Structure formats: C-alpha cells, structure tokens
Amino acid sequence: MLKRIIDLRVALTLAVTILYCANDFAANNWNVPVDKKTKNSYIKFDAASASQGEAIYNKNCASCHGNPGKGNSLKSLSPVPPDLSSAKTQELTDGELFYILSTGRMIMPSFKNVLSEDERWRVISFIRSSNKSYVQTLSKFDPNKSKLVKINLNFDPATHNIRILAIANEKSGVVALKDAEVALFAIRYFGRLQIGKSTKTDKDGMANFKFSKDLPGDKAGIVELVAKVNDENYGEIESVTKMKVGIPTDKPALNKDRAIWNVLAKAPIWIIVLYSFGVLVFVLVLLYLLNNLRKLKKTGDN
Numbered sequence: 330m331l332k333r334i335i336d337l338r339v340a341l342t343l344a345v346t347i348l349y350c351a352n353d354f355a356a357n358n359w360n361v362p363v364d365k366k367t368k369n370s371y372i373k374f375d376a377a378s379a380s381q382g383e384a385i386y387n388k389n390c391a392s393c394h395g396n397p398g399k400g401n402s403l404k405s406l407s408p409v410p411p412d413l414s415s416a417k418t419q420e421l422t423d424g425e426l427f428y429i430l431s432t433g434r435m436i437m438p439s440f441k442n443v444l445s446e447d448e449r450w451r452v453i454s455f456i457r458s459s460n461k462s463y464v465q466t467l468s469k470f471d472p473n474k475s476k477l478v479k480i481n482l483n484f485d486p487a488t489h490n491i492r493i494l495a496i497a498n499e500k501s502g503v504v505a506l507k508d509a510e511v512a513l514f515a516i517r518y519f520g521r522l523q524i525g526k527s528t529k530t531d532k533d534g535m536a537n538f539k540f541s542k543d544l545p546g547d548k549a550g551i552v553e554l555v556a557k558v559n560d561e562n563y564g565e566i567e568s569v570t571k572m573k574v575g576i577p578t579d580k581p582a583l584n585k586d587r588a589i590w591n592v593l594a595k596a597p598i599w600i601i602v603l604y605s606f607g608v609l610v611f612v613l614v615l616l617y618l619l620n621n622l623r624k625l626k627k628t629g630d631n
C-alpha cells in the first residue's frame with residue numbers, strides 16, 4: 330500500500346515536471362530579469378538607425394534568422410530560429426530583445442562581445458522597422474556621459490595582475506564607477522581573446538584581473554589590451570592600452586617567406602617555372618585536341 334502511494338507520488342511529480350517544462354519550452358520563456366525587461370534604447374529608432382541595423386543584421390543574423398517576413402530562416406536548426414518580424418517576437422519588450430541578443434541561449438549566440446551596445450540597439454531598430462504598431466519609449470540615458478569616463482590600466486609585475494580603474498570626471502568632481510561590468514581582452518591576429526572572466530568594479534571603481542605569464546606579445550613583449558566597462562549611468566566605454574605584459578616573441582609577419590599569406594613575389598623561382606610550364610602544357614594539349622576535333626568535323630562534313 331505504502332509503495333503504491335509512493336509510486337503514485339513519483340508519477341505525479343514527474344507528470345507535473347514534464348508539463349511544466351513543456352509549457353516553458355512552448356512559451357519559449359527567456360526568463361529575462363525584471364530590471365533588464367524594462368531597459369530602453371537611447372538610440373532613436375528611425376529610418377537611419379534601421380538601415381544601419383539592417384547592415385549589421387545581414388552580416389550577423391540573416392544566416393540563421395533569414396530576412397524578416399520572408400520565412401527563410403535556417404530550418405535545419407532545432408529550435409528553428411524564429412522570424413523576428415513574427416507577432417511572437419514583436420511582443421517582446423526592447424529590453425527583452427536586447428537581453429536575448431546580448432546573452433544568447435544554446436544555438437542563439439551571445440553578441441555581448443561581438444556587437445557594441447550601439448550596434449545591438451541599431452539591430453533592434455531594424456527588427457522593429459517592419460512593425461507598424463510599434464511605438465518606441467526612448468531611454469533618458471545620455472550616451473554623451475560616456476565621454477566623461479577615464480579608464481586606467483595598471484600592471485603589477487610582482488603579482489602579474491592588471492588593475493583597472495574606471496572614473497568619471499564630472500563637473501562636481503571625480504566619481505568612481507561602482508558595480509560596473511568590466512571585461513579585459515587582448516587583441517590577437519583574428520579578434521579578441523578574453524582575459525579571465527568579466528567582473529564588477531568595487532566601490533572605488535576598481536577591478537582586478539590575473540594576467541597569464543605566457544601570453545606572447547610582440548618583439549618587445551607588448552600586448553594591445555582592451556578594457557570594456559559597462560556602467561548603468563555612463564554606458565559602455567572601451568579603452569585600448571598597449572602594455573608590456575607578454576612574452577617577447579619574434580612572430581614572422583603573416584605574409585613572410587613560407588607563411589600562409591605569402592605572395593607570388595616571394596614564391597621560390599622553381600615553383601613558379603614548374604607551375605607555369607604545367608599550365609602551358611595543359612593549354613597546348615587542349616588546343617591540340619580542339620584542332621583534331623575541328624579536323625574530324627571537317628572530314629565528316631565532306
């Protein structure tokens with residue numbers, strides 16, 4: 330009897346869980362935090378921002394989502410990327426859209442470190458442009474405030490730490506950017522390499538990053554670093570600094586002898602001669618064959 334009751338309870342719990350999950354998937358619930366839901370764009374959604382957004386969309390989103398209203402999204406993916414002009418997507422708030430394309434989920438990539446905040450809002454401007462009933466609520470945030478921000482990077486050779494200080498030079502004095510999100514990147518040949526995890530600044534506007542001891546730099550060990558700070562009041566600010574924090578490395582240029590991007594002028598002479606000779610022989614054989622075919626046709630005609 331007791332076993333039966335337990336079985337029943339297990340079955341019930343399972344059923345409820347499955348129903349709950351199914352509902353969650355059907356509703357495609359992105360569980361956007363409340364404070365992110367109500368975030369609005371400081372960029373006005375007009376024809377100009379939509380057309381800039383369209384270019385960004387075509388480069389970063391169209392391969393999966395297709396073109397809005399055309400139903401040409403990539404059907405082989407699961408879940409199928411939704412048509413972003415659909416009523417379901419358009420019901421999302423601007424803040425939700427911003428959150429979704431910033432954080433991503435499974436197949437949907439995160440664009441946080443790929444597109445700047447400006448670019449993300451422009452893409453949303455484009456997504457909204459097909460929705461005639463949409464009315465924008467502009468954010469009161471002033472993007473010009475980001476110009477007041479100064480970001481300082483300091484390297485401590487003893488601990489191999491990089492300390493980032495973010496402050497704003499307000500008229501009333503210097504203000505530390507508290508609780509701002511900070512990420513650090515090193516610029517590599519193809520894109521950026523994130524150093525450690527993003528963190529938040531402390532009450533003095535400071536954040537600390539442990540820097541690895543084996544990152545190759547240039548001949549003098551110099552690495553180009555990008556500090557990206559995102560603050561509620563001051564927006565997104567990036568600062569690029571060159572610092573001697575890497576291992577001195579004499580990297581050959583990508584187009585140097587025998588490198589992948591070598592150019593014709595640097596190829597060894599014998600390769601050029603052999604290759605040209607091969608092409609010449611091929612063309613001659615082809616001409617010979619064509620000539621024979623012409624002769625054959627002539628004989629036939631006669």
Ligand code: HEC
Nearest residue numbers: 357389390393408409410411417418429430434436437452
């Ligand atoms: C690699 C393919 C891929 C790329 C590239 C991609 N997405 Fe997505 N996107 C998806 C998938 C798949 C989903 C559905 C994910 C889910 O429901 O878990 C999705 C979901 C979304 C949603 C939620 C829509 C809704 O109604 O739930 C938005 C908004 C979105 N993407 C915007 C974008 C934007 C804007 C870009 C370009 C900056 C982009 N995506 C690039 C695959 C992609």
